[in-house]
Amino acid sequence: MHVPKAAILVIGNEVLSGKVEEQNARFLIGELRELGVDLKCILMIPDEPEEIAAAVKDLAVRFDYVFTSGGVGPTHDDVTINSIARAFGHRIVRHPELESLLRRYFGEGIDETRLRMADVPEGAELVYGEALKYPVLACGNVYIFPGVPELFRKKFTAIRDRFRVAPFYLRIVHTLEDEFDLAERLQAIADAHPTVAIGSYPNFATPEYKVKLTLESKVETAVDAAQQALLAVLDDALMVEL
Amino acid sequence: MHVPKAAILVIGNEVLSGKVEEQNARFLIGELRELGVDLKCILMIPDEPEEIAAAVKDLAVRFDYVFTSGGVGPTHDDVTINSIARAFGHRIVRHPELESLLRRYFGEGIDETRLRMADVPEGAELVYGEALKYPVLACGNVYIFPGVPELFRKKFTAIRDRFRVAPFYLRIVHTLEDEFDLAERLQAIADAHPTVAIGSYPNFATPEYKVKLTLESKVETAVDAAQQALLAVLDDALMVEL
Numbered sequence: 001m002h003v004p005k006a007a008i009l010v011i012g013n014e015v016l017s018g019k020v021e022e023q024n025a026r027f028l029i030g031e032l033r034e035l036g037v038d039l040k041c042i043l044m045i046p047d048e049p050e051e052i053a054a055a056v057k058d059l060a061v062r063f064d065y066v067f068t069s070g071g072v073g074p075t076h077d078d079v080t081i082n083s084i085a086r087a088f089g090h091r092i093v094r095h096p097e098l099e100s101l102l103r104r105y106f107g108e109g110i111d112e113t114r115l116r117m118a119d120v121p122e123g124a125e126l127v128y129g130e131a132l133k134y135p136v137l138a139c140g141n142v143y144i145f146p147g148v149p150e151l152f153r154k155k156f157t158a159i160r161d162r163f164r165v166a167p168f169y170l171r172i173v174h175t176l177e178d179e180f181d182l183a184e185r186l187q188a189i190a191d192a193h194p195t196v197a198i199g200s201y202p203n204f205a206t207p208e209y210k211v212k213l214t215l216e217s218k219v220e221t222a223v224d225a226a227q228q229a230l231l232a233v234l235d236d237a238l239m240v241e242l
Numbered sequence: 243m244h245v246p247k248a249a250i251l252v253i254g255n256e257v258l259s260g261k262v263e264e265q266n267a268r269f270l271i272g273e274l275r276e277l278g279v280d281l282k283c284i285l286m287i288p289d290e291p292e293e294i295a296a297a298v299k300d301l302a303v304r305f306d307y308v309f310t311s312g313g314v315g316p317t318h319d320d321v322t323i324n325s326i327a328r329a330f331g332h333r334i335v336r337h338p339e340l341e342s343l344l345r346r347y348f349g350e351g352i353d354e355t356r357l358r359m360a361d362v363p364e365g366a367e368l369v370y371g372e373a374l375k376y377p378v379l380a381c382g383n384v385y386i387f388p389g390v391p392e393l394f395r396k397k398f399t400a401i402r403d404r405f406r407v408a409p410f411y412l413r414i415v416h417t418l419e420d421e422f423d424l425a426e427r428l429q430a431i432a433d434a435h436p437t438v439a440i441g442s443y444p445n446f447a448t449p450e451y452k453v454k455l456t457l458e459s460k461v462e463t464a465v466d467a468a469q470q471a472l473l474a475v476l477d478d479a480l481m482v483e484l
Binding site for chain 2: 199
């Protein structure tokens, strides 16, 4: 089974300098998981053309999908479109379909600053979704989203179903055993069930449990088998129902 | 003025798969800003040794400081220490000082799983801070922190002052002008004040203002001059006091 792998590229000084709290990657983590897409990388970088171009070039070859957030407005710090064009070695061209959408929205007195929103890397695809008046721009496998959280959510939600594949199956087990004492048994389970991702997360914040164990796979029978094997080696008396 | 540049490397499948909401990078963003350190990159990747080693190798040469979060516990999915050793081409050795700290904490009946917490890349430095019984591990300019948020905060807070440099000066201006209409004027201000970082962030969530403009610099006189220049070209009637 091919599981599509994704990366999120967050572009913006405002996130790294703490002026704005990042919301889009946080939102997309949950969306991608629900869609069955395997998110493998989140990268947050400044509004710097060379860095954006280098990141896009690298991520686009390593992952099936790259979702970018930010840097698509009209001001001097909005450099994402040009940087993505540079990453792919494409020219910037004015897209006739976007131009006519902009003219319809802003009226025929539209100025050059607003028209520049129709300038895209040559060959870019317009992706329409339900209830989306203005499309999402895609350059190959790179989907370009605005940084404003309300717009990001609206646009991703409108096209999300094109990314859906088979779901992940997740099982969670909580225990009062210590992570040090569990380590050897977990290693054995992980070795015996290589298609199941097994996570171990200690908890010091609350007294309810000491370790949260997660089992996850695209194959439901595999995750169930690993869970049975895990339950068989845990101390019954220290298991926690949450 | 040399402004130290930093990167955060978050290691953990649990973050990318949405099992745990990321808190450490979010915390560190604010800390580093307050300390005057320029955060230039946040990278979040899975618990995969080759990827961690490659990321550490890359970030350690590009930035003055790298802060890692996660993957330092005793279980099979804790692969950060070995991966960092690999990044620097160092062997793993048992650190005598850490070993004696562990023996004191766990008692002389301590098992091998617990003792392995003293295994570190050769040449690693132990960084002590106030009220820190167990030190932070540093390999060159890479500071290694646990992923558990309570521990991350406690450890970083204990050693934070070693990173402090001259502060950033930030000014914020809100306006009801449209970002499209501002674009040209902002470009001119940005060109005339190259040492000041000028950000423009549209707001669609609330009616109070349309655009938040930020000006930031390490040089207070420079940020004040840019702010004066900005105020002079904004429409007074559309400025917003918040």
